[in-house]
Amino acid sequence: MKHGSASDINLTVFDVTKFLEDHPGGDDVLLSSTGKDATDDFEDVGHSSSARAMMDEFYVGDIDTSAIPSKRKYTPPKQPHYEQDKTSEFVIKLLQFLVPLLILGLAFGVRSYTKTPASS
Template identity: 70%
Template sequence: MAKVFTLAEVSEHNSSKDCWVVINGKVYDVTKFLEDHPGGDEVLISSTGKEATDDFEDVGHSASAKAMMEEFYVGDINVSTIPNQKKYSPPKQPHYNQDKTSEFIIKILQFLVPLIILGVAFGIRFYSKSSA
C-alpha cells in the first residue's frame, strides 16, 4: 500500500536539493529530475507545496512524460489536506467553425474587390487626364 502524505508534509520538500510535487493525487519526488526538466527547475520548485495538477495539465505533457513520472512516485496525497480541491477541467475555448471563417473572408472580399477595381479605374482615368 502506498504511503499517504499531507500537503504540509509535501510542502516541506521545497528546495532544489529536495523537491516534491503533487499531481493528480500522487506525490512525486522530482529532485533528481530538476536539471533535466525541459521547462527548467524553477517551474517544478514553484509547484511545491500545492496541488500542481492544473499547472501540469495546462502545459500539455506528452504520454512519455506522464509515463516517466512513475519513477519519481513516492506516495499519495491526503486530499482532505488540500484546500479547495477540485477536479481538473481544461480551459473553455470557443469552437472553431471553419465555415463561418470562410464566409467572413468571402464577404470581406466581396466588399473590397469592387472597391479596388473602382479605385484602379479612377486612378487610370485620373492619371491619363493629367498626363495629356
C-alpha cells in the first residue's frame, strides 16, 4: 500500500518536522494541523501529485482505529425544574400602578395631619 494517498490521509500519521521550513504554504499551516485529522486541510489546498509523492518520506505509521474511543453524544446535566412565579402579569402591573398612588396618598395624608391649623 502506498502511504499518503488521498484515500488514506485521515488514517495515517506523518512527521513533517523536517519539512516545516521548506513548506511552500509556510510552517504555520502545518503547525495548525498538528495532532488532528488534517485530511480536509490537505485536500482543500489541492496539492499536486509531486506533493502527494513526497508524503511517503514523512510517513510514520497507520492509526489503530480500534484504539480510538467512540464519540459520545453530549447530554446536558439534569437541572431542577424551575417553577415560574404564580403571580399573574395583571397583578404585577396593577401593583406597579397602585403602590405609587398609595405612597402619594400617604404623603398627602401625613402632610395634612401634621399641618398646624392657622391661628386667628
